[in-house]
Amino acid sequence: MTCALEYAPQLRARGYRMTPQRMAILHVLRHAETHLSPAEIYKKARLEAPGLTEPTVYRTLEFLADIALVRPSFSSSGHLTYEMAGNDHHHIVCRDCGGEVEVEHTLLESLYRLLETTSGYRSINSHVTFFGVCPNCQAK
Amino acid sequence: MTCALEYAPQLRARGYRMTPQRMAILHVLRHAETHLSPAEIYKKARLEAPGLTEPTVYRTLEFLADIALVRPSFSSSGHLTYEMAGNDHHHIVCRDCGGEVEVEHTLLESLYRLLETTSGYRSINSHVTFFGVCPNCQAK
DNA sequence: TAAGTTGTTGTAAAAACTTGCAATAAGGAT
DNA sequence: ATCCTTATTGCAAGTTTTTACAACAACTTA
Numbered sequence: 001m002t003c004a005l006e007y008a009p010q011l012r013a014r015g016y017r018m019t020p021q022r023m024a025i026l027h028v029l030r031h032a033e034t035h036l037s038p039a040e041i042y043k044k045a046r047l048e049a050p051g052l053t054e055p056t057v058y059r060t061l062e063f064l065a066d067i068a069l070v071r072p073s074f075s076s077s078g079h080l081t082y083e084m085a086g087n088d089h090h091h092i093v094c095r096d097c098g099g100e101v102e103v104e105h106t107l108l109e110s111l112y113r114l115l116e117t118t119s120g121y122r123s124i125n126s127h128v129t130f131f132g133v134c135p136n137c138q139a140k
Numbered sequence: 141m142t143c144a145l146e147y148a149p150q151l152r153a154r155g156y157r158m159t160p161q162r163m164a165i166l167h168v169l170r171h172a173e174t175h176l177s178p179a180e181i182y183k184k185a186r187l188e189a190p191g192l193t194e195p196t197v198y199r200t201l202e203f204l205a206d207i208a209l210v211r212p213s214f215s216s217s218g219h220l221t222y223e224m225a226g227n228d229h230h231h232i233v234c235r236d237c238g239g240e241v242e243v244e245h246t247l248l249e250s251l252y253r254l255l256e257t258t259s260g261y262r263s264i265n266s267h268v269t270f271f272g273v274c275p276n277c278q279a280k
Numbered sequence: 281t282a283a284g285t286t287g288t289t290g291t292a293a294a295a296a297c298t299t300g301c302a303a304t305a306a307g308g309a310t
Numbered sequence: 311a312t313c314c315t316t317a318t319t320g321c322a323a324g325t326t327t328t329t330a331c332a333a334c335a336a337c338t339t340a
Contacts, residue, residue: 017306017317039296053320058297060318078212078220079296092261101259111251115270119241121232124272130255132264157287157336179326193290198327200288219326287336295328304319310312 003030007069014067024049025060026069035073035083073127076100090127094134103130143170147209154207164189165200166209175213175223214269216240230267234274243270 004026008018024045029036036044042057061082064070071085076093088105112124144166148158164185169176176184182197201222204210211225216233228245252264 012307015317019306019318021319051320054296055298055321056319063318072218074214074218078214080218092255092259092264094261095263101261103255103259107254107258108251111248112270114247115232115243116272118247119232119243119272120275121234121241121270121272122278123235124232124270126269126271128268128270129266130252130261130264130268131266132256132259132261135260138262152337155287159288159336161289191290194326195291195328196289203288281340283338283340285336285338287334289332289334291330291332293329296326298325299323300321302319302321304317306317307315309314 003027010069011067016063016067020049021045021052021056022060022064024052025057025064029070029082029084032083035075035081037075037079037081041082071127074129076129076131088125088127090129092130092132094137095131096133096137096140099134099136101134143167150209151207156203156207160189161185161192161196162200162204164192165197165204169210169222169224172223175215175221177215177219177221181222211267213267216271228265228267230269232270232272234277235271236273236277236280239274239276241274 004023005018007022007026011018011022025041027048028041028044038054038057038061041061042052042054045057046052061070061072061080065072065082068085070082072080072082073091075081076095076098090103090105090108091100092103093100108128115124116122144163145158147162147166151158151162165181167188168181168184178194178197178201181201182192182194185197186192201210201212201220205212205222208225210222212220212222213231215221216235216238230243230245230248231240232243233240248268255264256262
């Protein structure tokens, strides 16, 4: 749980505060294999920070996403899930079975630059979830 | 409203049915300038199909998306919105003001082929919403 | 044109998510 | 150490989205 302490300076430098609730949520995400739904995060983080409430989880996740410490991504059902930022990658989710693979960000890099050029928008760096049919389900 | 009747054969051919509720929802989407939230669709479609309920709107939209008649996309707040399929394009949404522009699908075409090659997934053709900062908000 | 099959809908209730606001507590200043 | 400011939380209530299931009605067949 102390591992989350290393984020405290980052928060303070930007005028925010480190709290037990944020520690717990960061800790859960740090040790998650994959992205988690708010409900899953709530369930786990509550063990580390008793008294934690659901609204706080939702607000904290949105906050952490705003300051780019965590990254939101969409599940195949359209719901938001979260994972730690860094190790930038994207997902391809199977429309049939829901299985997913990661896509290296480098594959999208040139597209992002192209989009910036053609649209005038800057800092395009969002996580993207693509949908397709995986090799297994193609066989059926 | 009769314009929605042209979808009836498509539905029947696949074992589904055309209903007043589906007519109303398709009609609303056909005449929408942009993508709409389930709540907006409910509000408008209810005028054409009295008795229409919210669960039906949600189910119908999911159904229409499944059979690729309409296309889901994510608003900047992470909520699902819907629009008629066809005229394939993607969106870039401004993280600050929420303003958005369309991106032609042709810009993504080669990326999609590349993803299919590297991942083994097929039929990757999902709508994608990118997030960035628009020219206006860059000025601030 | 009537009857049967089964895809669809409405109802009711639950689950997921959001909002406003007063109370709390993190971290800078004294 | 203690006080102050204000970011952050919990509470309570609201809104949105989902689910289960019985009733219904669209289409097929005869």
